[in-house]
Amino acid sequence: MRRLCHSTRRLFAAGLLLLGLLTQAQAQAQAQLLPGQGVTVQPLKSSLAEEAFQTLLVMRALERLGYTVLPMKDLEPATEHLAIANGDATFMANHWQRLHADFYKNSGGDAKLVRRGSYADGAVQGYLIDRQTAERYGITHLDQLRDPAIAQLFDADGDGRADLTGCNPGWGCELAIEQHLSEHQLRERITHRQGSYAALMADTIARFKQGQPILYYTWTPYWVSAVLRPGRDVVWLQLPSTAAPGIADTRLENGRNYGFLADREQIVANKDFVAKNPAAAKLFEVMSLPIADINAQNLRMSQGANSPQDVERHAEGWIRAHQALFEGWIEQALLAAEPTLARTAPQTP
Numbered sequence: 001m002r003r004l005c006h007s008t009r010r011l012f013a014a015g016l017l018l019l020g021l022l023t024q025a026q027a028q029a030q031a032q033l034l035p036g037q038g039v040t041v042q043p044l045k046s047s048l049a050e051e052a053f054q055t056l057l058v059m060r061a062l063e064r065l066g067y068t069v070l071p072m073k074d075l076e077p078a079t080e081h082l083a084i085a086n087g088d089a090t091f092m093a094n095h096w097q098r099l100h101a102d103f104y105k106n107s108g109g110d111a112k113l114v115r116r117g118s119y120a121d122g123a124v125q126g127y128l129i130d131r132q133t134a135e136r137y138g139i140t141h142l143d144q145l146r147d148p149a150i151a152q153l154f155d156a157d158g159d160g161r162a163d164l165t166g167c168n169p170g171w172g173c174e175l176a177i178e179q180h181l182s183e184h185q186l187r188e189r190i191t192h193r194q195g196s197y198a199a200l201m202a203d204t205i206a207r208f209k210q211g212q213p214i215l216y217y218t219w220t221p222y223w224v225s226a227v228l229r230p231g232r233d234v235v236w237l238q239l240p241s242t243a244a245p246g247i248a249d250t251r252l253e254n255g256r257n258y259g260f261l262a263d264r265e266q267i268v269a270n271k272d273f274v275a276k277n278p279a280a281a282k283l284f285e286v287m288s289l290p291i292a293d294i295n296a297q298n299l300r301m302s303q304g305a306n307s308p309q310d311v312e313r314h315a316e317g318w319i320r321a322h323q324a325l326f327e328g329w330i331e332q333a334l335l336a337a338e339p340t341l342a343r344t345a346p347q348t349p
Helices: 002-032 049-064 077-085 101-106 131-137 142-146 148-152 172-183 197-209 271-276 278-286 291-302 308-321 323-344
Strands: 043-045 091-096 113-123 125-130 162-165 190-193 215-219 234-237 263-270
Touching (some): 043 077, 049 091, 049 278, 049 291, 049 308, 077 101, 077 113, 077 263, 113 271, 131 234, 142 148, 172 190, 197 215, 278 323, 291 308, 308 323
Parallel strands (some): 043 091, 162 190, 162 215
Antiparallel strands (some): 125 234
């Protein structure tokens, strides 16, 4: 009887061991079934801190798919596109389809890069002045600043020329602004102030609060339009005709011309990476954010919640608040990878 009990215990222990080994093997097999297993991803963004939020959301989704995602690196837009095209990085989440068209083309275009879907749609950009000055002097168009008296209203440094808070060197908007100044004979009347956009806008907002006239370029999604509200605090200026590089006419559907067509942000990725990673390719295609959500997060940054830890918290909070949407992206990405996973899945007895 004792021998029987001892044998039973041995068999039971062996069974537990076998069950444990099978469970471990199944867990390993499931882990291996994640499409990103063993693949490292390098995200990029520009020096603009407000681009981190959108980039982090893509990074978190890629991690859910099993990819090893490195910390994002900062490069200016032209260099970002080139690095991704050359395989030195994997993706960027802040490509402007129109504004960055030359950067995309000059980096190899569709032969080396992929851009699909619409990560954030309906982005607008252009020039604005304070509403008080606009109404007092009847200013509605940028080319009115060819009048020295009008230009001098926006002179912040005493040289008699209007000071335009503009674009960082190397940004896509820099090319458009420079073209506008030449095309509309405004170089003698407007100084394009460049440097750190955030610092320049802080000075611009301070002057607005002091009741001084202001002239600046901005875009959405970005926090500036939540502080200087178009239609209430400031007004958009139109251009008499055309204007963006490579675009014959920038008139919008409402008949107004702000010098820039409505744009959209896309995720741009290395073409070879996309070809080898259908799950990531699908993810890049289906992810989409409301511009209002990006504006709201950017505003929180402008109010002081701008540390890397703050932005991480914002991204995690957004995912929790939109969990069903986020899981839908993951599900679509996994479905896209199923044929590949079926070929590589480990065989279990």
